[in-house]
Amino acid sequence: MSKPVYYYFNLRARGELPRLVAAAGKVEIEDKRIPFSEWPGQYKSKTPYGQLSALVVDGHWYAQKLAITLFLARKAGLYPTSGNPVDILKYDHVLNFTEEVLEQVVVALVDKHIHNKPEKLEKLKQDVLDAKIPIFEKLLTQNGTGYFVGDKLSVVDLSAFDVTEHLVDLHGKAYLDSYPLLKAHFDRVGKNENIKKYIASRPAPEYNL
Numbered sequence: 001m002s003k004p005v006y007y008y009f010n011l012r013a014r015g016e017l018p019r020l021v022a023a024a025g026k027v028e029i030e031d032k033r034i035p036f037s038e039w040p041g042q043y044k045s046k047t048p049y050g051q052l053s054a055l056v057v058d059g060h061w062y063a064q065k066l067a068i069t070l071f072l073a074r075k076a077g078l079y080p081t082s083g084n085p086v087d088i089l090k091y092d093h094v095l096n097f098t099e100e101v102l103e104q105v106v107v108a109l110v111d112k113h114i115h116n117k118p119e120k121l122e123k124l125k126q127d128v129l130d131a132k133i134p135i136f137e138k139l140l141t142q143n144g145t146g147y148f149v150g151d152k153l154s155v156v157d158l159s160a161f162d163v164t165e166h167l168v169d170l171h172g173k174a175y176l177d178s179y180p181l182l183k184a185h186f187d188r189v190g191k192n193e194n195i196k197k198y199i200a201s202r203p204a205p206e207y208n209l
């Protein structure tokens with residue numbers, strides 16, 4: 001297999017998780033960050049559903065961030081490749097929850113930074129984060145290993161880290177003081193050598209979202 005090429009905008013938004021997974025698991029990808037100006041003319045029609053993210057594997061275009069994420073995570077050993085369906089369900093249900101929260105954050109950020117409508121972001125803390133982030137803390141308490149599922153880093157931790165990076169951007173690191181396990185998790189994942197290296201070399205985004 002040739003090196004897969006991952007296409008997304010130069011943002012975190014809905015496209016960061018595959019990059020985090022590839023970095024953490026040392027799966028080689030080409031991280032192609034498409035400027036908005038080049039998107040509709042040069043790339044949109046090449047993608048299966050007219051949207052990014054997309055992954056080109058051996059010349060074939062695939063799409064949908066979560067499908068791409070799980071493909072990379074299986075290669076990286078960060079998601080089960082086989083096993084009891086219930087064991088896989090343990091990963092999937094938490095991952096779908098963390099991704100649902102990310103989606104709400106991204107919608108509010110896009111509204112503010114791209115559509116010039118800051119109202120949703122202002123309401124996000126009260127309407128979403130105050131209800132959902134305590135559940136992150138509860139999941140870590142219940143699992144009791146410092147990770148969201150099982151006892152080592154998985155795709156779920158990287159999804160939670162993606163959400164937590166946005167929380168810290170929006171509200172400062174002190175926001176995590178009310179969530180000590182989530183704070184420790186954020187630090188633990190951030191100290192992972194591969195993640196640290198990726199973040200240190202991550203280009204400045206086109207928009208801060």
Ligand SMILES: N[C@@H](CCC(=O)N[C@@H](CS)C(=O)NCC(=O)O)C(=O)O
Nearest residue numbers: 013014050051052053063064065066
């Ligand atoms: N369900 C899709 C959502 C993809 C999506 O909404 N992509 C947006 C960027 S985050 C996009 O390509 N927008 C440009 C367009 O629709 O022309 C996924 O998970 O990949």
